[in-house]
Amino acid sequence: MRVLFSCMPHPTHLQPMVPLAWALRAAGHEVRVAAQPELVDAITQAGVTAVPVGAEHWYAADPWAPELLGELLAAGGSEHVEFFDWAASDPASWSHEGLLGLEHTMISSLFASFNSDQVIDDLVAFAREWRPDLVVWEQFTLAGAVAATAVDAAHTRFVYGPDITMRARQRFLARTAEQHPEHREDPTAEWLSAVLARFGRDYRETVRSGHATIDVTPPSTRLGLGLRTVDMRYVPYNGRAVLPEWLAEPTSKPRVCVTLGVSDELGDAAATVREILAGLADLDVEVVATIGAAQQDQVPSNVRAVDFIPLHDLLPSCAAIVHHGGVGTRATAEVHGIPQLILAYGYDTVVKATRTEELGAGLCLPAARADVASVRSAVRRLLREPEFRSGAGKLRDEVAALPAPAAVVPELVELVGEHGSTVRR
Secondary structure (H helix, E strand, C coil), X not given: CEEEEECCCCHHHHHHHHHHHHHHHHCCCEEEEEECHHHHHHHHHCCCCEEECCCCCHHHHCCCCCHHHHHHHHCCCCHHHHCCCCECCECCCCCCCCHHHHHHHHHHHHHHHHCCHHHHHHHHHHHHHHCCCEEEEECCCCHHHHHXXXXXXXXXXXXXXXXXXXXXXXXXXXXXXXXXXXXXXXXXXXXXXXXXXXCCCCCCCHHHHCCEEEECCCHHHCCCCCCCEEECCCCCCCCCCCCCHHHHCCCCCCEEEEECHHHXXXXXCCCCHHHHHHHCCCCCCEEEEECXXXXXXXXXXXXXXXXXXXXXXXXXXXXXXXXXXXXXXXXXXXXXXXXXXXXXXXXXXXXXXXXXXXXXXXXXXXXXXXXXXXXXXXXXXXXXXXXXXXXXHHHHXXXXXXXXXXXXXXXXXXXXXXXXXXXXX
């Protein structure tokens, strides 16, 4: 069969999908990955055929403004909406300061930015020519769902963290049903209906949710949304890398990784990376920090500063990791059973960090309270209290029990048989 992947133009969102693309190719299926030109190099470096869609430097015309999700809604005083988190006893309201406002903001500042008219038109044009049997779309890349609907192909979302936007969608729909018919609004359905009308198709909720959801997170960390889920083990892939010689050398001290991902910064954190590293200087540990070249000239003697190192090669030698809650960072730590200190700063990182702490696999420290003393104290706990290593080990075993990408391929073939109209045998 022919499988078309679609992804937003950021390598860290592509990388969790790559092992599935490899598995499909190894099973004899044809695979293409469609994305904006900025992602083409990352796609081809992974050994997969790229299909450029949309304009180069798309962000100049369609700026991605995820901070609006916090800024606009925080103005309404709704912390629960700002962090996509609600307690059962304190559900978010339906108002413009609550779930309705969140729907409007996600469409304008998130989904529409990654799924411009040009991206959608190009992707649909390619799908009509190539006729994929299955479209696998990264959870923010709704252009993939539109293209699949336009050609009557089966399609599935790809999720790599707590499914907070779908939870928000479900709760929005539930609260909308409680409103008087004259006051019901659905910004998502209105936007996608207009988009699909250009291709002679009507909106249905599966355009937003997919026929199924491929989820690479441990089941104990999921939100339990009742959707059809295809379980898949997370396989770490960090892109092109060379193993440094020093990593093969034995270390006499516990090794701690400190990383803030490709952004190398943490919003409104109470301390800078350099200050955090200085605060760990007197601990009897070896710190490996992935920081930019500009910050590498002034680090303590027990810190090995590097621009980049593949975490799946580094973490097996580590006793703990301090990070920002990024997709690949958290998942790779789970794969290797490494206790985590997550400096949560918003969006889904609060949900991730809180659940990691609940499972005993690490600690949650909001970035705004992550001063030097707090980070130092948390790292000492991770190193000294064996319960964290035990909790992280349980999470590692849970990951290992999930089906490998190759084992998922037959289930996707079945999905095509159920929902696709042009199955190639």
